[in-house]
Amino acid sequence: MKTPRIRLTAMAVLLSSMLAAPQLAADETCNSPYLSSLIKGQEDYVHVWTLGVKGVGDESDKLVTVDVNPQSPDYGKVVHVLSVGGRGEAHHGGFSDDRRYLWAGRLDDNKIFVFDIGSNPAAPTLVQTIADFADKTGFVGPHTFYALPGRMLVQGLSNTQDHGGRTGIAVYNNKGEFVAKYDMPTGEHDGVAADGYGYDIGINPQKNALLTSSFTGWNNYMMDFGKLVQDAEAMKRFGSTMVMWDLKAMKPQKVMSVPGSPLEIRWSLKAGDNWALTATALTSQLVLVKQDAAGEWQAKAVAAVGDPAQIPLPVDISITADAKGLWVNTFMDGKTRYFDISNPEAPVQTYEKVIGKQVNMVSQSWDGKRVYFTSSLLANWDKRGADDEQFLKLYHWDGKALTEQFALDFHALGLGRAHHMKFSAKPAPGTARDPGRGVAIAQR
Amino acid sequence: MTSRRCCWSRALLEGALLAVLLLARAVAAEVPTAEVSSAQMPDAEVPFAIHAPLGLPALPLPADNPPTAAKVELGRKLFFDRRLSFNGTMSCAMCHVPEQGFTSNELRTPVGNEGASARRNAPGLLNVAYHPRLFHDGREGALETQVWGPLLAPDEMANPSLGHVLDRLRALPDYAGLFEAAFAGRGASADTVGAALASFQRTLVAGDSRFDRYRYGGARDALSAEERAGLAIFTGKGRCATCHLIGERDALLSDFAYHNTGIGWLRSQEGAGVEVELAPGVRARVSAAVVRSIGAAPRSDLGRFEITRDPRERWAYKTPMLREVAATAPYMHDGSLPTLEAVVEYYDRGGAGAPGQSPLIAPLQLSVAERAAVVAFLKALSGRPGKPASAHQGEGR
Numbered sequence: 094m095k096t097p098r099i100r101l102t103a104m105a106v107l108l109s110s111m112l113a114a115p116q117l118a119a120d121e122t123c124n125s126p127y128l129s130s131l132i133k134g135q136e137d138y139v140h141v142w143t144l145g146v147k148g149v150g151d152e153s154d155k156l157v158t159v160d161v162n163p164q165s166p167d168y169g170k171v172v173h174v175l176s177v178g179g180r181g182e183a184h185h186g187g188f189s190d191d192r193r194y195l196w197a198g199r200l201d202d203n204k205i206f207v208f209d210i211g212s213n214p215a216a217p218t219l220v221q222t223i224a225d226f227a228d229k230t231g232f233v234g235p236h237t238f239y240a241l242p243g244r245m246l247v248q249g250l251s252n253t254q255d256h257g258g259r260t261g262i263a264v265y266n267n268k269g270e271f272v273a274k275y276d277m278p279t280g281e282h283d284g285v286a287a288d289g290y291g292y293d294i295g296i297n298p299q300k301n302a303l304l305t306s307s308f309t310g311w312n313n314y315m316m317d318f319g320k321l322v323q324d325a326e327a328m329k330r331f332g333s334t335m336v337m338w339d340l341k342a343m344k345p346q347k348v349m350s351v352p353g354s355p356l357e358i359r360w361s362l363k364a365g366d367n368w369a370l371t372a373t374a375l376t377s378q379l380v381l382v383k384q385d386a387a388g389e390w391q392a393k394a395v396a397a398v399g400d401p402a403q404i405p406l407p408v409d410i411s412i413t414a415d416a417k418g419l420w421v422n423t424f425m426d427g428k429t430r431y432f433d434i435s436n437p438e439a440p441v442q443t444y445e446k447v448i449g450k451q452v453n454m455v456s457q458s459w460d461g462k463r464v465y466f467t468s469s470l471l472a473n474w475d476k477r478g479a480d481d482e483q484f485l486k487l488y489h490w491d492g493k494a495l496t497e498q499f500a501l502d503f504h505a506l507g508l509g510r511a512h513h514m515k516f517s518a519k520p521a522p523g524t525a526r527d528p529g530r531g532v533a534i535a536q537r
Numbered sequence: 538m539t540s541r542r543c544c545w546s547r548a549l550l551e552g553a554l555l556a557v558l559l560l561a562r563a564v565a566a567e568v569p570t571a572e573v574s575s576a577q578m579p580d581a582e583v584p585f586a587i588h589a590p591l592g593l594p595a596l597p598l599p600a601d602n603p604p605t606a607a608k609v610e611l612g613r614k615l616f617f618d619r620r621l622s623f624n625g626t627m628s629c630a631m632c633h634v635p636e637q638g639f640t641s642n643e644l645r646t647p648v649g650n651e652g653a654s655a656r657r658n659a660p661g662l663l664n665v666a667y668h669p670r671l672f673h674d675g676r677e678g679a680l681e682t683q684v685w686g687p688l689l690a691p692d693e694m695a696n697p698s699l700g701h702v703l704d705r706l707r708a709l710p711d712y713a714g715l716f717e718a719a720f721a722g723r724g725a726s727a728d729t730v731g732a733a734l735a736s737f738q739r740t741l742v743a744g745d746s747r748f749d750r751y752r753y754g755g756a757r758d759a760l761s762a763e764e765r766a767g768l769a770i771f772t773g774k775g776r777c778a779t780c781h782l783i784g785e786r787d788a789l790l791s792d793f794a795y796h797n798t799g800i801g802w803l804r805s806q807e808g809a810g811v812e813v814e815l816a817p818g819v820r821a822r823v824s825a826a827v828v829r830s831i832g833a834a835p836r837s838d839l840g841r842f843e844i845t846r847d848p849r850e851r852w853a854y855k856t857p858m859l860r861e862v863a864a865t866a867p868y869m870h871d872g873s874l875p876t877l878e879a880v881v882e883y884y885d886r887g888g889a890g891a892p893g894q895s896p897l898i899a900p901l902q903l904s905v906a907e908r909a910a911v912v913a914f915l916k917a918l919s920g921r922p923g924k925p926a927s928a929h930q931g932e933g934r
Contacts, residue, residue, distance in 0.1 A: 254636075311648075404823065
């Protein structure tokens with residue numbers, strides 16, 4: 094599909110303006126640096142994008158809102174549930190640049206739901222359903238939602254052609270209208286075979302750097318996990334590259350060989366830093382992507398996660414705001430592991446704890462004192478029987494140990510599989526909700 | 538979800554359709570043709586000539602569903618339409634991928650609705666019109682009725698009912714008038730959907746391989762010495778042609794009978810785990826206990842026995858045709874053998890020694906060179922290099 098010239102021009106102007114973005118900042122610590130606000134104090138709510146499960150509650154995917162402010166009488170309770178109807182492999186979400194809206198995707202039926210979080214964080218509403226992702230792009234599996242000024246980047250995982258791993262990045266505007274698409278690179282790039290696969294997006298504005306990672310296509314991420322590991326053909330279809338893009342031009346600059354399916358990308362949040370970390374799911378390595386002395390981006394494995402021979406399956410990772418620590422969850426053994434990354438060239442694991450029979454996502458508060466965990470990886474990859482625990486858990490971190498504060502059993506509550514988490518906060522008393530809400534939150 | 542395609546793929550598709558029409562005209566005088574008389578047919582039903590390429594007999598066509606251009610085009614549209622699945626994620630072409638020999642090279646067995654596990658490898662559709670019975674177990678006898686199996690199977694496209702599919706088609710604006718135009722005023726129905734999809738699938742013919750040109754075209758140099766040696770083993774010492782038939786005037790390369798190759802029984806035996814390649818050169822062992830902890834228990838598969846209840850047909854599956862076989866990996870009814878080399882090696886060692894295994898399968902004592910020759914011959918069953926055997930290959934969605 095040709096992208097209209099006028100749209101490309103508009104994108105170029107937009108992308109150019111992004112380079113003037115302020116300090117790199119993230120989640121809270123893993124959000125887009127283009128969010129207008131971060132919650133640097135106590136978050137009030139955690140919104141959990143939850144997969145519906147047959148036989149559990151209404152069996153539908155839903156956004157579950159949990160009150161997490163210890164001063165609230167509803168602390169540790171589900172305060173709102175918003176079902177969106179049916180099951181489509183709910184997975185990840187991301188805030189719009191003004192942090193008012195949460196975009197959340199489904200990897201199976203490709204629907205993207207836009208929730209209004211800003212009007213009333215305690216009771217989000219569904220304001221738009223975008224159903225043209227596959228039609229407009231030929232991509233399948235809207236995975237990562239990454240805000241740009243006035244835009245949303247959406248990283249696909251697969252395609253409508255063969256449900257394999259070749260895919261690309263779509264750009265929507267904040268009205269939910271498709272703007273442009275960019276295929277992931279394929280072919281030979283300076284001796285590295287680009288696989289065309291995608292997974293996560295991470296931007297370092299100061300470096301004009303957009304970094305992408307690579308997972309696998311619909312055929313694999315929808316497949317029964319036990320069946321998958323026994324299918325040698327399917328196991329060959331995992332990403333083995335990371336791509337550094339020229340953000341301003343939206344063109345691939347360098348394809349780096351990173352075998353074993355590199356997943357979440359976490360840039361160092363310190364101003365001036367020029368490195369990011371990722372973890373490879375299959376080969377259990379932490380991989381550092383950093384500029385060398387000549388300014389060339391290089392990727393190299395810097396630490397093993399657990400015993401790679403046991404396939405602990407590193408999944409989500411979360412970097413601390415000071416870029417000195419990294420939480421790494423390993424799905425198979427249900428552990429979270431804390432790495433000291435003061436020297437990102439040589440991370441050292443200093444702590445580990447079993448969170449449950451299985452664990453996937455991890456999100457921490459800006460000060461790193463509160464760490465949240467959820468359990469679900471993918472509907473057909475989660476464990477079976479009694480090991481299929483589904484939860485949201487909050488722990489306090491004192492720098493030495495995690496202490497559980499509450500745990501919500503998503504099965505017992507009739508909710509489903511708990512996946513991606515995003516934080517929100519009530520507007521500060523006496524502040525206007527619109528348009529200055531973001532600023533008010535940021536100052537809390 | 539719609540099946541709308543991007544501009545380049547639409548152009549490819551139109552080009553491919555034009556190519557098949559031109560190709561058909563170009564070879565019409567040279568090959569047997571199954572042509573339909575237009576006498577007394579409605580104007581809308583322009584006959585569509587499907588030419589059997591060199592090496593294949595005339596195409597068997599049902600008297601009650603002669604192919605027409607309108608039906609073929611409608612069937613093509615249905616075949617690639619993801620909206621035909623319950624949740625809009627799957628078309629027929631998602632498991633029968635044109636670029637992958639109308640099967641899937643990336644999976645042993647397909648993934649269906651919401652990730653459901655299908656039990657058997659997606660059969661390649663090239664030359665499917667020649668199959669007297671359909672599916673690996675032969676449970677269907679006509680393409681017209683076969684198409685409803687995947688549309689309604691819970692582990693495939695998962696539509697809740699036949700009427701649900703028809704209601705959806707009747708409500709889609711881009712289908713308005715298409716059924717009526719193709720079927721003399723008849724709208725979407727179980728019959729017309731089946732007839733359209735069957736008509737399209739009958740156009741998926743593949744022949745005129747180097748083997749065909751050697752055997753039936755008088756081109757003695759069409760096969761290399763190794764390939765000729767492979768053919769000799771295929772029809773002689775290897776006994777492959779006992780089931781993969783080669784005739785005097787044409788070759789269907791199948792007896793369309795059901796045989797217990799031992800593979801079905803072998804898969805029913807629980808393994809002690811599996812060695813997994815995590816990345817090129819990086820391997821690890823996953824225990825059976827771990828596999829059980831992350832996956833559903835495998836469903837049993839007794840093959841033709843499930844249809845006939847005849848104990849002699851336990852783990853028996855239909856003999857596949859072999860044209861374009863190099864493009865249809867992985868192999869066997871469960872996709873368990875990844876390469877042609879592995880298939881030849883399996884038969885060379887006499888199969889799995891399974892209970893009830895066909896007596897036709899016994900150790901062959903082939904040398905390394907002989908096995909390689911058979912593989913070389915199998916690869917010569919593909920169409921002309923650079924020219925897909927079916928002009929429908931390469932279509933996008």
